[in-house]
Amino acid sequence: MKKSISLLLFIVAITALLQGCIKDQCKNTYHYTYYVPVYKTTAQVRANIRSNAPRPIEQPGKIYIRPPYIFLNEIDKGIHIIDNSNPSNPINKAFIDIPGNMDIAVKGNTLYADLYTDMVTIDIANPLNVAVTKIIDGVFPYRYYGSFHSDSTKVIAGWVERDTTVTEDCNGGNRWLLAQTDVFMSNSASGNSDSKASSPIGMGGSMARFAIVNERLYTVSTSDLNVFNISNPAQPSFSKKNNIGWNIETLFPFKNNLFIGSNVGMFIYNISSPDNPVKTGQFSHVLSCDPVIADDNHAYVTLRSGNNCRNSVNQMDVLQLNNLTNPSLVKSYPLTNPHGLSKDGNLLLICDGKAGLKVYNASNASNLQLLSTISTIETYDVIAMNGIAIVVAIDGLYQYSYSDPSNPTLLSKLAILK
Numbered sequence: 001m002k003k004s005i006s007l008l009l010f011i012v013a014i015t016a017l018l019q020g021c022i023k024d025q026c027k028n029t030y031h032y033t034y035y036v037p038v039y040k041t042t043a044q045v046r047a048n049i050r051s052n053a054p055r056p057i058e059q060p061g062k063i064y065i066r067p068p069y070i071f072l073n074e075i076d077k078g079i080h081i082i083d084n085s086n087p088s089n090p091i092n093k094a095f096i097d098i099p100g101n102m103d104i105a106v107k108g109n110t111l112y113a114d115l116y117t118d119m120v121t122i123d124i125a126n127p128l129n130v131a132v133t134k135i136i137d138g139v140f141p142y143r144y145y146g147s148f149h150s151d152s153t154k155v156i157a158g159w160v161e162r163d164t165t166v167t168e169d170c171n172g173g174n175r176w177l178l179a180q181t182d183v184f185m186s187n188s189a190s191g192n193s194d195s196k197a198s199s200p201i202g203m204g205g206s207m208a209r210f211a212i213v214n215e216r217l218y219t220v221s222t223s224d225l226n227v228f229n230i231s232n233p234a235q236p237s238f239s240k241k242n243n244i245g246w247n248i249e250t251l252f253p254f255k256n257n258l259f260i261g262s263n264v265g266m267f268i269y270n271i272s273s274p275d276n277p278v279k280t281g282q283f284s285h286v287l288s289c290d291p292v293i294a295d296d297n298h299a300y301v302t303l304r305s306g307n308n309c310r311n312s313v314n315q316m317d318v319l320q321l322n323n324l325t326n327p328s329l330v331k332s333y334p335l336t337n338p339h340g341l342s343k344d345g346n347l348l349l350i351c352d353g354k355a356g357l358k359v360y361n362a363s364n365a366s367n368l369q370l371l372s373t374i375s376t377i378e379t380y381d382v383i384a385m386n387g388i389a390i391v392v393a394i395d396g397l398y399q400y401s402y403s404d405p406s407n408p409t410l411l412s413k414l415a416i417l418k
Contacts, residue, residue, distance in 0.1 A: 038160060045097075048097045050132075054093055059074060060416065064111075066106045074101075119136045120134075121136075220248045261301065268327065293342065302341055314335050316332070317332050342382045349389055353380075355375065372406050380393060399413075
């Protein structure tokens with residue numbers, strides 16, 4: 001019996017010892033893609049806001065047209081200037097370096113853009129030799145650099161991508177990750193193999209956050225509607241900030257109204273008194289991303305699912321605007337993953353994500369007719385004007401003629417650098 005007990009104790013001791021050895025040898029390996037900020041002084045950044053040499057398109061965002069030029073935002077980096085005199089052969093002519101740029105608007109020979117928290121006013125009379133006319137500091141506080149900004153005396157002018165593999169004890173956790181306070185992290189284990197999908201600062205939206213109506217520039221943050229007086233276009237002044245809700249996403253002007261899209265609904269603000277927007281109507285919907293456009297009779301609201309949209313709804317709601325204080329639903333149309341949209345007369349063009357670009361006859365809002373689908377591109381935003389659709393897609397900037405809306409024809413493509 002004593003021998004059995006001794007043998008049992010010996011086995012227990014050996015097992016505990018082996019478990020201790022195994023525990024001591026337990027390791028976790030982490031692989032990270034991370035971005036190290038590149039800093040410049042404010043003076044250096046502002047001195048470089050000019051027409052520099054053209055650069056490849058890598059991560060396009062908002063788009064603005066001032067014929068014959070296209071101004072295309074490169075997310076967080078600046079603005080491409082594209083000569084579109086011949087839509088069949090657009091030429092990338094120059095690049096305006098504006099770190100932190102996400103939004104743009106143009107009136108005549110003046111362009112307005114955000115530089116992180118600041119607003120930059122640029123004379124574009126000669127797009128190949130632009131000049132800054134004014135910078136207003138701190139008007140977009142929601143665009144602050146966040147936890148990535150470890151040097152508050154300088155501006156983040158870019159990011160350098162790096163990779164690392166770290167092996168650490170199972171008990172110790174990931175000490176290397178916890179020690180990083182001045183880099184933007186992207187864990188490759190998350191399954192996102194496209195490093196460009198993770199912008200160090202933010203992602204571009206599918207519709208504008210800047211809009212110009214007569215002598216006012218309106219901008220939206222996630223919660224505020226800002227008003228700038230641009231009666232002297234080269235020397236704008238900040239007029240007023242209005243809190244309008246939460247998770248605001250897009251801004252579309254039509255006549256004396258602003259149609260504002262949010263995660264929870266569409267808001268209508270009357271701007272008959274330009275410096276004092278007044279909320280006149282609202283249409284609520286399920287929690288989802290919400291670009292919106294409008295015409296005399298209807299508003300068209302696309303709702304989509306996705307990581308930031310937090311819902312499974314993918315559709316377009318058509319709203320009746322006879323009574324702006326109480327817009328009503330005409331009909332919902334199922335879609336795949338709709339983003340930006342544009343209207344030219346009775347034609348409605350919708351960027352339906354991986355399902356491509358869809359062209360509808362919208363003469364009867366309660367019975368839209370699908371005329372054609374370009375299913376070979378994954379689409380993000382579109383501007384339809386004078387028979388030509390300029391489409392931002394995942395792999396390039398496309399232009400299509402829709403003179404025959406049943407059979408749009410490709411005019412050109414500016415490829416995105418992979």
